[in-house]
Amino acid sequence: MKFIRFGLPGQERPGLIDPLGGLRDLSAHVRxxxxxxxxxxxxxxxxxxxxxxxxxxxxxxxxxxxxxxxxGNFYAIGLNFRDHAQEANLPIPSEPxxxxxxxxxxxxxxxxxxxxxxxxxxxxxxxxxxxxxxxAKRVSPAEARACxxxxxxxxxxxxxxxxxxxxxxxxxxxxxxxxxPLGPWLVTADEVPNPQALAIRLEVNGERMxxxxxxxxxxxxxxxxxxxxxxxxxxxxxxxxxxxxxxxGLGQKPPRFLRPGDEVTLEVEGLGRxxxxxxxxxxxx
Numbered sequence: 001m002k003f004i005r006f007g008l009p010g011q012e013r014p015g016l017i018d019p020l021g022g023l024r025d026l027s028a029h030v031r032x033x034x035x036x037x038x039x040x041x042x043x044x045x046x047x048x049x050x051x052x053x054x055x056x057x058x059x060x061x062x063x064x065x066x067x068x069x070x071x072g073n074f075y076a077i078g079l080n081f082r083d084h085a086q087e088a089n090l091p092i093p094s095e096p097x098x099x100x101x102x103x104x105x106x107x108x109x110x111x112x113x114x115x116x117x118x119x120x121x122x123x124x125x126x127x128x129x130x131x132x133x134x135x136a137k138r139v140s141p142a143e144a145r146a147c148x149x150x151x152x153x154x155x156x157x158x159x160x161x162x163x164x165x166x167x168x169x170x171x172x173x174x175x176x177x178x179x180x181p182l183g184p185w186l187v188t189a190d191e192v193p194n195p196q197a198l199a200i201r202l203e204v205n206g207e208r209m210x211x212x213x214x215x216x217x218x219x220x221x222x223x224x225x226x227x228x229x230x231x232x233x234x235x236x237x238x239x240x241x242x243x244x245x246x247x248x249g250l251g252q253k254p255p256r257f258l259r260p261g262d263e264v265t266l267e268v269e270g271l272g273r274x275x276x277x278x279x280x281x282x283x284x285x
Contacts, residue, residue, distance in 0.1 A: 001048065002185040003033045003150075005065045006058055009108075012065040015058055016047075017185060023062065024055035033186060034070040035237020038133040038149040065108040067152060067186035068131060073238045074101040074180060075228060076156060078170070080218050080243025087251030096219050096227050101241070102175035105157070109183035113157060113276035115260055116176045121160035122258040122278065125244035126202035126210050126266040128195065129154035130221055131186055136234040144225035147234065150188040151195060153268040154241045155181045155276065160250050160257070177281070182239065184272040192270065195221045200245055202266040204258070210266075212245025
């Protein structure tokens with residue numbers, strides 16, 4: 001299944017994509033797409049048994065929100081592609097580099113990408129997102145696969161000066177509002193037979209900047225879930241951004257960063273496409 005959530009921010013309703021690519025409303029059957037739903041095998045089975053064409057259609061012009069509500073923890077993995085570590089002039093990690101993103105940075109797949117006041121080094125990272133569907137505590141890589149509910153496209157937004165020069169942890173440069181768009185779809189694991197064979201692409205103003213594949217990961221998806229579960233219990237609805245291939249702005253020669261008016265588009269093969277316009281954040285505090 002390909003789950004979606006649609007509607008105005010804070011008022012999203014659950015839905016899915018039918019076999020012809022149409023949007024369908026699931027709100028008569030489930031309250032929302034969240035960790036509780038993903039952990040409920042009986043409800044998921046009932047949804048799979050539905051005739052999607054019997055569901056009310058949704059306008060293709062509707063805003064899509066994050067396909068997952070109520071994300072508990074937003075984990076991210078740094079330097080998980082050899083070519084990205086090399087462009088950053090950093091050593092190849094011997095075990096996964098883990099950091100966090102605040103869940104308040106999550107937004108929809110076409111929402112504006114906000115430029116924070118004072119930002120000078122706004123950067124992009126296209127990534128495969130893993131959505132946890134079952135409690136995972138000290139699981140092996142083989143056991144980890146059963147703990148994955150599905151996958152989504154993630155833009156790991158960064159402000160490199162905030163990240164590297166403002167003290168403390170990377171989270172300060174990774175968590176501004178809009179720095180974690182998810183979607184457009186949450187694709188259930190049964191529809192992604194090999195998460196280690198997915199193309200990852202990103203363009204800025206129509207110019208291809210990233211063109212990688214999850215086959216190039218240093219640590220594969222199952223290893224990442226297993227590794228994280230050694231140190232913390234993963235819960236249904238947690239999200240893991242699994243790292244980005246080479247081609248980020250910081251790695252350009254000279255470095256290149258986003259400016260207001262730029263357009264960023266990205267996709268992970270089979271998981272849908274995002275499009276964001278960079279705008280100055282002028283919202284009231």
